[in-house]
Amino acid sequence: MRMDHHMQIANSAFATRCNYLRGLKSLILHYEKLPEECTADEVKAYLVHERETCNLSSSTINLRVCSLKYYYRHVAGRLDLVVKIPNPRIQKYDTEVLTSEELKKLFQCCRDMRQKLILTALFDTGIRVRELLRVRLSDFDKQHQSITIRNSKGKRTRLVYYGSRLRIVLKQYCKYLGYLPKGVLIESYKDPSKSLTLRGVQFIVKQTVKRSGLKKRIHPHTFRHSFAVHYLNCGGSIFSLQRLLGHQNITTTLHYLKYASLPEGKQISVLDEMP
Known part of the structure; x- marks a missing residue:
């Protein structure tokens, strides 16, 4: 398809290409x-x-609009249609942040070590689901307790760090498999040579939440939000958090300050502090 070729040349992310092509195909059908x-x-x-x-969400409709505008602007050359298609107003929800007790409950409701590793890794590192599904065992640096995240959003590579609990869960997961995975870490249940899919992770989280009885709107990305807020609550720097999350713009990271319980700093007169 012409749009896919154009997006490949433009070096668009694979996920973006898939979403845009899905939107265009929907109109054609x-x-x-x-x-x-x-x-x-x-x-x-x-x-x-x-x-x-079809009862699609405002964010999905917005994705449809973006895909059509991209096609009409860059492929079909129909700028008249680009101008006439309105941008939908996206309904915004408050960011859900899980408490320590809620997280413990979710971890306890995991049915196997694969599920527990997924939830533990998402919260302990704050990485995106797609990033986790690409991680390999060789990306782990045991000495520095870090993970190399390759080809993340924006085609960048960064380091994230993990703690002793994730190290233990990782060890239990490999024991559960009976071998050390040579390919992707989070293998598919049906075909170990392939990675678990995004939908597979979404299903696991949905079923785990259902078993836990929690009533919050919890999806895989909720663990990333929770990591960010807990990190700030533990005294982490907003600039360090930006690097860990892989945000290009600090404004995106500053959003989490609204949900963090930061201690009030002592009032200081910089003039009085002068010798």
């Missing part, structure tokens, strides 16, 4: 014709159908 053959009114009607009939 809806009208059974090429996107450039659609009018602005037809595109708008399609988006309304997706939102009201």
